[in-house]
Amino acid sequence: MAQARGAEGESAAQAAPQLLPPLPADVDECEREDNAGCVHECVNIPGNYRCTCYDGFRLAHDGHNCLDLDECSEGNGGCQQTCVNMMGSYECFCREGFFLSDNQHTCIQRPEEGMNCMNKNHGCAHICRETPKGGIACECRPGFELTKNQRDCKLTCNYGNGGCQHTCDDTDQGPKCGCHVKFLLHSDGVTCIGERHFQQHVILETFSNETCAVNNGGCDSKCHDAATGVHCSCPMGFMLQPDRKTCKDIDECRLNNGGCDHICRNTVGSFECSCKKGYKLLINERSCQ
Template sequence: MGTVCFSWHFCLFFALLFTGRFAGGNGVPDADECTEGTDDCHIDAICQNTPKSYKCICKPGYKGEGKQCEDIDECENDFYNGGCVHECINIPGNYRCTCYDGFMLAHDGHNCLDVDECLDNNGGCQHICVNTMGSYECQCKEGFFLSDNQHTCIHRSNEGMNCMNKDHGCAHICRETPKGGVACECRPGFELAKNQKDCKLTCNYGNGGCQHTCDDTDTGPVCGCHQKYALHSDGRTCIETCAVNNGGCDRTCKDTATGVRCSCPVGFTLQPDGKTCKDIDECLVNNGGCDHFCRNTVGSFECSCQKGYKLLTDERTCQDIDECSFERTCDHTCINYPGSFECLCHKGPQLTSNIQRYRRGMVFLLT
């Protein structure tokens, strides 16, 4: 029997009640505060609607209980430095790594790699450009010496003690003094040595030749590496270790004196990048050693046999199945064939309509 509605509001009440539009049956509709914008979640929080209420969750890169969220400063820890090997810059909800001059950011977004300035217009050097970690230097051919701009070369003179004959012995810059002598100076980032001729590298120039961290000492810069990297035997370069993203290896990673060494399991081959493993299709060579069928799988392969054969324990060889060795294969005489068998009748009876002759997967009726 149908329900009679006495008024529109009365019917609407029951419609909402029986369609689950009232929360908890208390007669109050469940409002979606997140959609309506009536929540009080922080601007850097995500609003999630729940039965009878809602909850606020701070976005990634922020911390708090949802109604108050503050940015997480990933760069705050000086030791870890956000995982950046040079500089870490905190930004709202995130951070980014940057590198010193003479370096570029690696693909992982954290490590810094040396830039070879000599590849671009010979580094601006007139004669010879020599790349160094974090910088480069110009050199001159025999019979020339480097000018004060450290890029062009000046022909050597044999006249007296002046800056033109290069006998002054200054490692970098030579200045002639009013008294007719010479004085040596160093390029920015270098300090004049005690002999007043040589120049000592400091961390202010090309990061002291260090790939990651540099500390000035009395004997010159001392290089270090960000955590989970190891210092190379050259004392300047930092090499990957398996502790950082598995050394970039697809599969097995091994730490060596020169860095990580990647290897692949059986069924895979190491690609030219020295890190990626690619599946070997064993079926392409000699059918994988399979007698009949070879199917390649990820990291391996499998053999299978034609109908009427079985795969032996070596998982490659196919052997004929002797159907005649099974009970009740034929009523009278059973003749086995490679991959098949045949049933024959004794003289007198005829082969019934059950049809019991099988050859190479086909069925034959004996007449």
């Protein structure tokens, strides 16, 4: 009987539920100031997060940056004639003698006469509508706004992120692009690049815009045109400075007394050895006897 009670006791112990420690509260990484590193949108999921990109962009391999999606590379973007890719979007264009239909993909041949939307001179940048009185009215595609002349269309941040790779703000002058905190704005005003790549880009761009034909390329002395811009060099006795432009005299006397036995005197671009009283400078112009 005692053994039976023992068996029952074991069964009861085995049947007792195991209490697990409570799960830690989920941390919403998307609430961080840097948006968890996501340059567009951050989606919080239990125990983690994921980055997503706006339409017209694709997620980079790092899982955080967003790169332009080339819609024209597949099926010509659905354009009947010409497809032009842009940052965050694309546009269809028609050849001479055609105009773009309201669907913004199909091209319609223009008639030569008649002041209506079929006429080649209707002047609407995007969409043309005929009015009951026989005139025309221009409209813009979604994401664009009609300008004051009632014909042209102004891009906004609502279409293709305004042509910006990361952030876009609408201004009176049009979209203004910005970058995530870990990136810097490229000189093209729309692309965002990492700081290290930015520094390399600035150096290459600065040099590539220079030529020895203009102000000697900014060089103090010799200038050579190279593939990356100008290359400055200095004559013997001078050293090229960190700005890669300026030449500074080398004080040869500071290193091993310039090789002089007795006295070393620095001169611009060179140096001179001399001897103490009672000694004569030898033919090597360094030794004293």
